[in-house]
Amino acid sequence: MKYFIQTYGCQMNYSDSERITTILHKMGYTKTDGFQDADLIILNTCSVKQKAEDRIYGLGEIFAPMKKKNPNLKIGITGCMIREASGIRNEVKHDVFRIMPTIDFVFQIKDLMQLPEILHKLHHTEGAEEVKDLCSYFHIDPTVTNLAQVFIPISSGCNNFCSYCIVPYARGREECRPMADILDEVKKAAKREAKEINLVGQNVNTYKPDDTDPESGESPFAQLLRKIDTVEGVDRIRFYTVHPKDMTDDVINLYGELKSMVPHIHLPIQSGSATVLKRMNRHYTPDRLRELVQKLRARLPDMSISTDIIVGFCGETEEEFMESCNLIEELKIDLIYVSKYSERKGTLASEKYKDDVPAEVKKDRFFRITELMKNISHEYNQQFKGEKVKILVERIRKGYADGKTPEFKMARFKADDPKLIGKYVTIKVDKPMEWCLEGKAV
Ligand code: SF4
Known part of the structure; x- marks a missing residue:
């Protein structure tokens, strides 16, 4: 039987999918490259925004004809969308089953060891007993x-x-x-x-x-x-x-x-405003962030710092938003993963505060903070002009090999040999841009 896992979201989810894969291989499933010829589809989901969940719900429609064509096809969901009991449709209650009638089972990632049993019931697969010996999530050797x-x-x-x-x-x-x-x-x-x-x-x-x-x-x-x-x-x-x-x-x-x-750290600050941080329940202040960055740069003066910022959090005023922009400029944060606040049902914010920043204001703040980051990143990247940087090649795309420098900077050079993936290559940078350093292999 063939399986396909679709992973969304953060590195943790990708790591979880490698452990799910090991279980499936032990149970005799073989990998296929897409939904179409799979007998088992697992969606490892992200729930950071409503949009991410809606994208999953949207898949419900394409699964119905696929199940008609292949009555053996079973579909399960895991990841952050699953916040209640794990199990099979007729055994547990879960909102997902109501919204997506084509789903057969759900499991929380902490219940991963229940997956063999679930699959055994649905597909009558062997090997469930053998996999039980793996004891726990952390004992699974990832694929x-x-x-x-x-x-x-x-x-x-x-x-x-x-x-x-x-x-x-x-x-x-x-x-x-x-x-x-x-x-x-x-x-x-x-x-x-x-x-x-x-x-x-x-x-x-x-x-x-x-x-x-x-x-x-x-x-x-x-x-x-x-x-x-x-x-x-x-x-x-x-x-x-x-x-x-x-x-x-x-x-x-x-x-x-x-x-x-x-020489890089990802330090998620979320906001540069003390009042917003308090509403976010983050338990630190902008001064604590200043102190941390000052200590880090005392160790490595050219350290690259990336961060996460949420714009348009409940009640965020223009002044509070500007405090984030000013702090980012002050701390010279050169890469920001910006997200527009999206209410998640069941969280403290959804119960305590109103999601009251209009969508167009969130969009405008997203745009402005991204522009700010572009300028800082462009300025930071100029230090690499004429310098040699060592990159770990991650992929070959559109005639370029690209990968990251130790500072987490995306860098690329002209190449088309897939054997370079996973290898170190030193390049001399001749074109430092805002998102990427371009150069020639030396
Ligand atoms: S630290 Fe905060 S943002 Fe990070 S996973 Fe925990 S609750 Fe979520």
């Missing part, structure tokens, strides 16, 4: 698709309850993975020639497994980074997501000390 850049979960779930966010309801409370397990996965990846290790968790700074060394004097996350840095073959470590309230000095101090800590 890695990109050997050069791997995403390794260090925790799952979140205890923070930022007022706009649905994740704690979908993934549950934070669960940390033993350090020894993570190191095993890193070593396996390094043996397969992984060059970049991306550690993922909802809040990497609160990582606190049972096998922490209490004598070390460092936070568990700093201990983990030190250990990974010693694994042979690991060149670059990145991590997502940092929480500004929990970022510790010992982690900051590893920049410039550990060889694999790249």
Whole structure:
């Protein structure tokens, strides 16, 4: 039987899909490249905006004729859209079944170990018993698709309850993975020639497994980074997501000390306004952000900093929005993932505040903050003109090979050989643009 997994959203979801894939392979499913000839479709969803959920609901219509053609076809949903019980349509109640009658089952990612049982009931597949031995989500060896850049979960779930966010309801409370397990996965990846290790968790700074060394004097996350840095073959470590309230000095101090800590951090600030941050339940102030950036740049003066910003959050005034713009300019943040606020039912914000910023105002703020970022990024990128940068090639597209520099800058050069994917190439930059550095391989 053939399966197809469609993944949406963040790196965590892509990492989860690699674990789902392992289970399916163990149960005898084989991969196919699209919906059309699949007997099993799993949608690993994102719920960060209503638009993302609507896109999934829109698929309901195309599934009906597919099921007519292939009565054996079963369709399931996981990811952040599933915030209630996992199970099969006639066994559990879930809104998704009402809105999409073509869906057969749903499962929360924390219930991944129930998937074999669900599939056994629906498809009478064998192997459900064997897969049970995998014990838990973290014990599943992922089926890695990109050997050069791997995403390794260090925790799952979140205890923070930022007022706009649905994740704690979908993934549950934070669960940390033993350090020894993570190191095993890193070593396996390094043996397969992984060059970049991306550690993922909802809040990497609160990582606190049972096998922490209490004598070390460092936070568990700093201990983990030190250990990974010693694994042979690991060149670059990145991590997502940092929480500004929990970022510790010992982690900051590893920049410039550990060889694999790249000169880039993704520091999601969400807003530069103290009053908006309070409504968002983020538990830090703009001054705390200033202090963090100052400490980071004291370690690495040219460090690149990217961030997430939500524009048009409940009650955001023009003044509050301008506080975000001013802070971004002040801190020289050179890459922003901007999103327009979208109310998620069940979150604290949806119960406490009104989604009262008009759509056209959100759109205007989105545009203005993006323009601001373009200017900062263009200015930052000029420092690379005439310089050599080492990129890890990610893809070949339209006659170019492109990948990221250690600073997380997209860079490209003319090439069409797919064998370059996953390899380091040094280029001399002759054209630094706002989104990309272009140059020639040297
Ligand atoms: S830290 Fe906040 S934004 Fe991040 S997953 Fe947890 S609740 Fe959501």
